[in-house]
Amino acid sequence: SQQGEEDPQALSIQEGENATMNCSYKTSINNLQWYRQNSGRGLVHLILIRSNEREKHSGRLRVTLDTSKKSSSLLITASRAADTASYFCATDRSGGSEKLVFGKGTKLTVNP
Amino acid sequence: DGGITQSPKYLFRKEGQNVTLSCEQNLNHDAMYWYRQDPGQGLRLIYYSQIVNDFQKGDIAEGYSVSREKKESFPLTVTSAQKNPTAFYLCATLQRGPGNEQFFGPGTRLTVL
Numbered sequence: 001s002q003q004g005e006e007d008p009q010a011l012s013i014q015e016g017e018n019a020t021m022n023c024s025y026k027t028s029i030n031n032l033q034w035y036r037q038n039s040g041r042g043l044v045h046l047i048l049i050r051s052n053e054r055e056k057h058s059g060r061l062r063v064t065l066d067t068s069k070k071s072s073s074l075l076i077t078a079s080r081a082a083d084t085a086s087y088f089c090a091t092d093r094s095g096g097s098e099k100l101v102f103g104k105g106t107k108l109t110v111n112p
Numbered sequence: 113d114g115g116i117t118q119s120p121k122y123l124f125r126k127e128g129q130n131v132t133l134s135c136e137q138n139l140n141h142d143a144m145y146w147y148r149q150d151p152g153q154g155l156r157l158i159y160y161s162q163i164v165n166d167f168q169k170g171d172i173a174e175g176y177s178v179s180r181e182k183k184e185s186f187p188l189t190v191t192s193a194q195k196n197p198t199a200f201y202l203c204a205t206l207q208r209g210p211g212n213e214q215f216f217g218p219g220t221r222l223t224v225l
Contacts, residue, residue, distance in 0.1 A: 042216030105153075
């Protein structure tokens with residue numbers, strides 16, 4: 001079952017602009033993670049935010065989490081053409097499950 | 113993709129044939145996973161294994177089988193019972209800890225002719 005749902009499904013911006021992607025989920029979670037996938041490749045872990053955290057930064061990435069709304073956002077600042085990829089959120093549910101549940105992703109295109 | 117290899121990268125199969133996808137890891141992780149990804153879609157869990165000699169069905173296990181005889185290896189067999197096997201298959205491992213971060217292989221693209 002798909003717990004995370006990202007929006008928008010696709011996003012096209014110019015280099016230098018900021019890109020914001022959102023993720024909503026349905027059940028209680030231990031943490032929420034964001035992954036990146038270049039076309040035809042495997043996923044790469046970007047950042048994790050725990051359920052007791054509200055905001056986290058890593059380089060040009062900023063993640064927020066609102067557990068009351070069951071939603072998260074990923075902000076990429078000063079985007080580059082190399083940021084072009086699909087971005088997925090994944091939730092690690094409460095209860096000790098070692099399964100992540102992935103959303104359908106946001107396809108980001110950064111135009112030079 | 114470092115630490116996890118999947119082979120082959122591209123695989124073609126005729127209808128009615130079984131085919132086995134390889135996944136090998138040198139990360140010393142106990143847990144391993146197989147996902148299926150269809151175009152424009154997210155990942156759906158096929159099977160996972162939390163320890164050697166044990167594995168569990170995921171959300172879409174029908175038509176697939178796995179084995180976990182060694183810690184390093186988690187092969188996936190796509191059987192003829194899988195009605196629509198053309199997809200991109202991803203293998204992953206889990207680094208246990210506060211975050212349970214997953215590491216992914218480069219994937220195998222299976223096409224049924």
